[in-house]
Amino acid sequence: MIHRVLATDLSAHVGETVQVSGWLHRRRELKRVTFLIIRDRTGLTQAVLPGAGEQEREQEQEQQQGEQPHGQRLHDIPEETVISFVGVVTANDQAPGGVELVAPAGGPQVEVLSSPAATPPLDIYRPTVTASLPTILDGSPVTLRHPHLSAPFQITAASVAGFRGALDALGFTEIHTPKIVGSATESGANVFALDWFGHPAYLAQSPQFFKQAMVGVFERVYETGPVFRAEPSDTARHLAQYTSLDAELGFIQDHRDVMAVVREALAGMVAAVAERAPAAVELLGVKLPTVPEKIPEIHFSEAMAMLGQDEPDLAPSDERTLSEWALREFGSEFLFVTGYPMTKRPFYTHAEPGRPQYSNSFDLLFRGLELITGGQRLHKYEDYVAALAARGESTEPYEGYLSAFRHGMPPHGGFALGLERWTMRLTEADNLRRTALFPRDLHRLTP
Amino acid sequence: MIHRVLATDLSAHVGETVQVSGWLHRRRELKRVTFLIIRDRTGLTQAVLPGAGEQEREQEQEQQQGEQPHGQRLHDIPEETVISFVGVVTANDQAPGGVELVAPAGGPQVEVLSSPAATPPLDIYRPTVTASLPTILDGSPVTLRHPHLSAPFQITAASVAGFRGALDALGFTEIHTPKIVGSATESGANVFALDWFGHPAYLAQSPQFFKQAMVGVFERVYETGPVFRAEPSDTARHLAQYTSLDAELGFIQDHRDVMAVVREALAGMVAAVAERAPAAVELLGVKLPTVPEKIPEIHFSEAMAMLGQDEPDLAPSDERTLSEWALREFGSEFLFVTGYPMTKRPFYTHAEPGRPQYSNSFDLLFRGLELITGGQRLHKYEDYVAALAARGESTEPYEGYLSAFRHGMPPHGGFALGLERWTMRLTEADNLRRTALFPRDLHRLTP
Numbered sequence: 101m102i103h104r105v106l107a108t109d110l111s112a113h114v115g116e117t118v119q120v121s122g123w124l125h126r127r128r129e130l131k132r133v134t135f136l137i138i139r140d141r142t143g144l145t146q147a148v149l150p151g152a153g154e155q156e157r158e159q160e161q162e163q164q165q166g167e168q169p170h171g172q173r174l175h176d177i178p179e180e181t182v183i184s185f186v187g188v189v190t191a192n193d194q195a196p197g198g199v200e201l202v203a204p205a206g207g208p209q210v211e212v213l214s215s216p217a218a219t220p221p222l223d224i225y226r227p228t229v230t231a232s233l234p235t236i237l238d239g240s241p242v243t244l245r246h247p248h249l250s251a252p253f254q255i256t257a258a259s260v261a262g263f264r265g266a267l268d269a270l271g272f273t274e275i276h277t278p279k280i281v282g283s284a285t286e287s288g289a290n291v292f293a294l295d296w297f298g299h300p301a302y303l304a305q306s307p308q309f310f311k312q313a314m315v316g317v318f319e320r321v322y323e324t325g326p327v328f329r330a331e332p333s334d335t336a337r338h339l340a341q342y343t344s345l346d347a348e349l350g351f352i353q354d355h356r357d358v359m360a361v362v363r364e365a366l367a368g369m370v371a372a373v374a375e376r377a378p379a380a381v382e383l384l385g386v387k388l389p390t391v392p393e394k395i396p397e398i399h400f401s402e403a404m405a406m407l408g409q410d411e412p413d414l415a416p417s418d419e420r421t422l423s424e425w426a427l428r429e430f431g432s433e434f435l436f437v438t439g440y441p442m443t444k445r446p447f448y449t450h451a452e453p454g455r456p457q458y459s460n461s462f463d464l465l466f467r468g469l470e471l472i473t474g475g476q477r478l479h480k481y482e483d484y485v486a487a488l489a490a491r492g493e494s495t496e497p498y499e500g501y502l503s504a505f506r507h508g509m510p511p512h513g514g515f516a517l518g519l520e521r522w523t524m525r526l527t528e529a530d531n532l533r534r535t536a537l538f539p540r541d542l543h544r545l546t547p
Numbered sequence: 548m549i550h551r552v553l554a555t556d557l558s559a560h561v562g563e564t565v566q567v568s569g570w571l572h573r574r575r576e577l578k579r580v581t582f583l584i585i586r587d588r589t590g591l592t593q594a595v596l597p598g599a600g601e602q603e604r605e606q607e608q609e610q611q612q613g614e615q616p617h618g619q620r621l622h623d624i625p626e627e628t629v630i631s632f633v634g635v636v637t638a639n640d641q642a643p644g645g646v647e648l649v650a651p652a653g654g655p656q657v658e659v660l661s662s663p664a665a666t667p668p669l670d671i672y673r674p675t676v677t678a679s680l681p682t683i684l685d686g687s688p689v690t691l692r693h694p695h696l697s698a699p700f701q702i703t704a705a706s707v708a709g710f711r712g713a714l715d716a717l718g719f720t721e722i723h724t725p726k727i728v729g730s731a732t733e734s735g736a737n738v739f740a741l742d743w744f745g746h747p748a749y750l751a752q753s754p755q756f757f758k759q760a761m762v763g764v765f766e767r768v769y770e771t772g773p774v775f776r777a778e779p780s781d782t783a784r785h786l787a788q789y790t791s792l793d794a795e796l797g798f799i800q801d802h803r804d805v806m807a808v809v810r811e812a813l814a815g816m817v818a819a820v821a822e823r824a825p826a827a828v829e830l831l832g833v834k835l836p837t838v839p840e841k842i843p844e845i846h847f848s849e850a851m852a853m854l855g856q857d858e859p860d861l862a863p864s865d866e867r868t869l870s871e872w873a874l875r876e877f878g879s880e881f882l883f884v885t886g887y888p889m890t891k892r893p894f895y896t897h898a899e900p901g902r903p904q905y906s907n908s909f910d911l912l913f914r915g916l917e918l919i920t921g922g923q924r925l926h927k928y929e930d931y932v933a934a935l936a937a938r939g940e941s942t943e944p945y946e947g948y949l950s951a952f953r954h955g956m957p958p959h960g961g962f963a964l965g966l967e968r969w970t971m972r973l974t975e976a977d978n979l980r981r982t983a984l985f986p987r988d989l990h991r992l993t994p
Contacts, residue, residue: 104798106718121798121957123955124955140766141718141720141765141766141767180954180955181955182955182956182957213798213926213957213958214926214927214955214956214957214958215927215955216953216954216955217928217929217952217953217954218953218954220954239950240760241760241763241947241948241950241951241954242763242950242951242953242954244761244763244764245763245764245954250764250765253720253722253764253765254720254765256723257720257721257722260721261711261715261721264708264711268708271553271588271589273588273700273701273704274704274707274708275700275704275984276703276773276790276966276983276984277984277985278788278984278985278986278987279726279773279775279788280739280750280775280787280788280987280992281992281993282992282993292727292741292742292743293741293742294739294740294741294742294750295739295740295741296739296992297777297779297989299992301992303727303741310984310985313687313688313994314691314984316688316689316691316692317691317692317697317700318588318697318700318701319587319588320588325772325773326723326726326772326773328726328727330744332744340727341725341726341727343723351551351568351660479660479661480661480662481664482664499993499994500688500993500994501688501994503686503688503689503994504688504689505664506663506664506665506689507627507663507664507665507667507688507689507692508570508571508627508628508629508661508662508663509629509661510568510629510660510661511660511661519723536723537722537723537724537725537757537761538724538725538757539725540725540727542744545727545728545729545743545746545748546728546729546946546947547760547946547947547948547950
């Protein structure tokens with residue numbers, strides 16, 4: 101029995117007859133020889149056959165001798181046909197990976213597993229992608245087969261694994277919380293409304309309330325799941341569904357304990373990308389950042405002074421300026437901006453002791469883009485009641501949430517990281533839609 | 548600086564002065580001594596103090612001497628108060644874990660981090676839970692603090708980690724797919740309708756179409772995420788949102804290659820529960836199953852013959868009967884039932900070669916309950932067109948899905964495992980709502 105060998109493993113099988121299965125990535129026909137480039141999940145394999153003329157002559161001879169031809173004539177097979185090829189692994193410095201498959205004595209053995217019924221909207225085999233973003237997205241079930249377009253998702257998968265591994269090592273428990281909620285509380289705007297057995301309900305914008313409540317149970321929790329924002333604006337860095345990497349932990353002194361966990365999570369993510377997705381890193385030329393032992397930080401008030409402004413929030417251009425400063429000053433591609441004004445943070449944010457106009461919160465900038473938001477939360481029931489009253493909000497829609505704080509909650513805080521943004525920045529993609537599988541936005545609900 | 552030590556780590560610190568932080572689980576006052584049982588995420592710690600009378604006397608003396616009292620009087624502190632206790636770790640065979648904390652010379656140092664504003668709906672400190680399920684669910688932000696009620700979620704977290712680890716080792720790529728879809732295709736019924744920027748949309752009942760399409764990109768993919776079913780029936784084993792562990796792989800011979808992956812995933816899950824959640828296993832008395840090297844299987848037609856029936860599907864009682872048979876006959880708590888009639892399987896199911904009324908599909912029964920559904924799928928575009936035509940369905944709502952098959956897809960298959968059901972069966976819970984955080988059903992949308 102001849103077993104399937106993956107492209108990256110072929111060099112360990114020189115001299116053996118093996119089967120390679122995958123998609124016919126590219127066929128190159130020369131006069132006396134035909135190259136089939138076969139793509140599997142690990143990479144490309146070059147298979148070498150007699151040229152088309154040779155094949156026809158052989159097949160004619162076989163038919164004259166009453167033998168069955170070797171299946172479909174190879175020069176009729178279009179790209180993206182799914183095939184299995186049995187050949188002898190042969191060293192060749194010119195071939196990708198230093199080996200190629202040579203048709204065994206007796207002629208090539210190619211089995212067609214599935215034939216395409218149409219031509220892809222872009223040529224999967226070309227080294228670079230020139231197709232427009234809409235073309236890529238409309239045809240994503242096939243366009244993502246292009247190695248440059250699928251590589252970001254290998255980086256994403258590795259990143260999530262690194263995130264989970266780092267938090268597991270720190271004693272966090274993974275949770276899975278409801279995506280459907282009874283009231284549109286957290287921001288009040290940009291929620292998707294739902295028909296829940298005849299009653300109104302909403303898609304959760306974050307697992308915020310659930311993860312805080314679970315600090316009361318597990319102290320340290322994380323969730324890696326979808327969140328939903330009915331973003332009415334159509335920008336390159338917003339999606340209606342994205343994957344949020346959320347963490348929350350109890351028994352902190354303040355937001356700096358949360359920032360220390362952010363640092364570990366980022367270090368775990370970068371290490372996992374290097375370890376688990378080296379091919380994607382190389383293919384895309386990703387420059388992996390170094391995560392400093394201590395990520396530099398700047399207080400919002402100092403940032404405003406440096407920028408010569410007096411605003412309640414940072415504009416995207418300010419974020420870029422601050423990131424450049426951190427790179428220049430500290431050699432760091434990461435920067436914490438702490439102490440955002442309370443007026444710009446959610447009601448559950450803990451104020452800065454002694455300067456109550458500022459908060460014990462932070463954003464993490466990565467290469468000029470806001471990647472993470474986090475901070476210390478209120479933990480006392482009476483503080484929640486006061487915070488809601490100060491904003492003129494009733495406690496009634498928050499009853500389920502507030503019940504956790506009625507029963508003794510430790511000082512705690514947490515953060516959320518937008519996974520697609522992380523990969524976008526890492527791969528220097530120009531649009532978040534290149535790092536989301538089947539993105540959903542104002543205009544896009546299919547495929 | 549005195550650092551926090553977790554309950555399970557205390558025995559390594561005998562003789563040291565340490566801080567233990569957590570919830571006041573239980574206070575027991577004897578005449579001359581008070582025991583505080585402190586609960587943290589790893590377990591319970593016993594702290595020993597002078598009795599209440601002694602404390603008052605000490606505090607009065609201090610006040611007379613002009614000193615500040617040691618915070619709140621300890622016998623006023625109710626259960627579920629969040630406290631930090633500084634004491635000397637002292638060996639005591641009678642104490643949980645063989646050690647206890649003794650108040651240092653100079654009196655107890657207890658800091659109250661947060662006081663409860665209400666009494667929990669059930670006593671967290673009692674060894675067993677007698678509260679009704681609605682009481683538990685209504686108060687879950689606090690009732691889940693009961694170790695018996697939180698333990699199932701430790702098992703769930705460990706199980707998912709084991710699932711991912713097993714599939715990572717087999718070359719699978721993790722994906723994150725849309726939970727909002729443009730057409731209610733897969734079953735047509737039991738979908739939640741959504742307002743998508745003024746257009747109708749639906750919550751995804753499974754990542755089926757997406758994971759199949761991604762076989763064309765990554766060959767082997769998995770997703771661990773929420774799925775949504777607008778179940779109009781209120782049973783102990785259905786939820787409106789649950790966590791689906793989904794996998795799909797290409798280049799298979801038939802459904803048996805999928806079943807082999809199921810076996811590896813289950814083995815990984817059981818091993819991870821044993822390794823990562825031993826305390827929960829012990830607390831709940833969970834008997835972890837042995838996953839046989841090869842899980843026994845029975846064809847649907849043979850199962851019907853054995854049951855003396857001629858039905859198109861198995862009733863829950865049949866599943867129990869078959870599970871008992873597998874345990875008796877093979878000593879296995881797992882059983883694959885293969886070859887379900889095509890009429891009872893989705894249109895994308897691959898028929899059994901030679902017996903087209905049966906399918907290359909399977910269910911996995913675990914201790915009498917259907918836990919996993921899977922099988923081989925169609926992979927040729929023309930087969931999809933024919934299958935939809937045979938069911939009288941138009942291809943139009945499936946265009947995005949079918950486009951993957953238009954471009955060459957390998958033979959493939961996959962499976963889905965209901966995570967909450969797995970933990971339910973493992974912990975022998977009487978209701979799926981005990982293994983879902985904040986369950987959602989026909990009647991429950993909060994907390």
